[in-house]
Amino acid sequence: MSSPAGTRARRTRPSAVPGPVRTVARWAVRHGLPAAYLSRAVGRGDLVARLMRDPALRAEPYALYEQLRARGPWVPSALGPVTTSHAAASALLRSDRFGVGFDWSAAPRPVRWALAVGDDPTATGVAEPPSMLVVDPPDHTRYRRLVGRAFTPRATAAAEPLVRRTAEELLDRLEGPAARGETVDLVAAYAAPLPVLVIADLLGVPGDRQEDFLRWGAAAAATLDPGLPFRRFLTADRAMRALHAFLAEHFARLRSDPGDDLVSQLVTAADGGALTDRELHATVMLLLGAGFETTVNLLGNAVVLLDAHRDQRDALLADPSGWPNAVEEVLRHDSPVQITGRMVRTDTTVAGTELGAGTRVVVLLGAANRDPEVFADPGRFDVARADVREHLAFSAGIHYCVGAGLARLEGAVALRALTERFPRLRVAGRPVRRELQTLRGFEHLPVTLR
Ligand code: HEM
DSSP: OOOOHHHHHHHHOGGGSOHHHHHHHHHIIIIIHHHHHHHHHHHTTOHHHHHHHOHHHHHSTHHHHHHHHHTOSEEOOTTSOEEOOHHHHHHHHTOTTEESOOOOTTSOHHHHHHHHHHOOTTTOOTTSTTSGGGOOTTHHHHHHHHHHGGGSHHHHHHTHHHHHHHHHHHHHHTHHHHHTTOEEEHIIIIITHHHHHHHHHHHTOOGGGHHHHHHHHHHHHHTTSTTOOHHHHHHHHHHHHHHHHHHHHHHHHHHHSOOSSHHHHHHHHHHTTSSOHHHHHHHHHHHHHHHHHTHHHHHHHHHHHHHHOHHHHHHHHHOGGGHHHHHHHHHHHTOSBOEEEEEEOSOEEETTEEEOTTOEEEEEHHHHTTOTTTSSSTTSOOTTOTTGGGOOTTOOGGGSOTTHHHHHHHHHHHHHHHHHHOTTOEEOSOOEEOSOSSBOOEEEOEEEOO
16 A cells, blocks of 8 residues: 555656656645645644644644643544544554555545656655555565664664764763853754764764765655645755765665675665665665654753753762663653654544544654653653653554664763763753654754853
């Protein structure tokens, strides 16, 4: 049930369609139509459409989540039934009656045409097949098997010295600004480069392309959101092309000179027929992008929360064994991934509601993580919360985050190192949120260090 693009593209001969038309078709079907649809739904008072379209509401979505929760486990919305319920979210994410592949076969002909001609392997984003995020078994199972080996608990634990060294090097660079009493953007100086450098190292891609990765990653993150305005889409589309071009060169280098990293293994697997070239691109692009676009948000959100709860930060300074639990509480309280979706594959009932095959459902992970049925006083930030690991910030079921262990390690090591090096760190000025729907974090985070 994944993309029909491959087969239909051949029928409509997309190569015969001029490039600019293909780009517009691509934007129209993935962003233009959803934007128009969501805007109309906003006019009808649809709360979920408002959440998607209104940055001010997204900056503080938790009151709206409670409004939705008060209406029951499932609320109809323009995007399909939406749930804020932890029980419903947990059940459906783990159920094989739900999938991620979107069935476009019943879409109107012009939409299918636009999908086919807009399909472009040189610009495919992380939310398009064959990215494993949006692919069902059996292909999904094949991809997970290939990448899983590099993210076992043992492999992740082996990355600890790398994470620690990277954190310390970045903190060393902050000593100068700290001594001069300067205000520093902690996202640019620490929260963003740390996971980029780590994932680049783990994947064997050159860390000196950090600036490019950040730009490309931001584009990839934007393409997760439906309804991008045309200009932002063009910027993102260009960035995705540049990323794919970089990957093509990188794979060519590894073919002649493989290392012992995951990407070299994937290139070899692709050459052995285990992955197509397009699948290889999609898999590495997703690992690279997901490897830092989410962790940067975890780190930024944590710094702001700990600044607002200095007693808890002091407690962590006094007893650093609390950091892993504190990371879980940040993930729960202000989840870096707020929303995901699934398609119903077979008629089913979840939390007392019948859902017919072909229905698209929306899961508000950030709301499920504040469900009072599971978490006592869920709006309270408490780094010592006992049952915090029940959260769904890494999703659940077969799409459970591949990098959850790495993200947890990075969170605990990076936050502890930062707090111990600069115990008087303070947020100085208003942090600026990222203009995103799916991901939640800060674009800029001004701090003073001493
Ligand atoms: C705080 C950091 C992170 C958060 C909150 C996070 C969250 C998530 C979530 C919610 C999903 C599943 C989405 C769904 O079910 O629809 C996911 C999937 C994924 N994540 Fe993460 N992630 C983080 C860090 C990482 C890192 C460091 C990597 C690096 C390898 C990574 C790689 C992936 C991949 C490859 C998938 C796709 C899994 C699949 O579809 O089977 N993530 N992540």
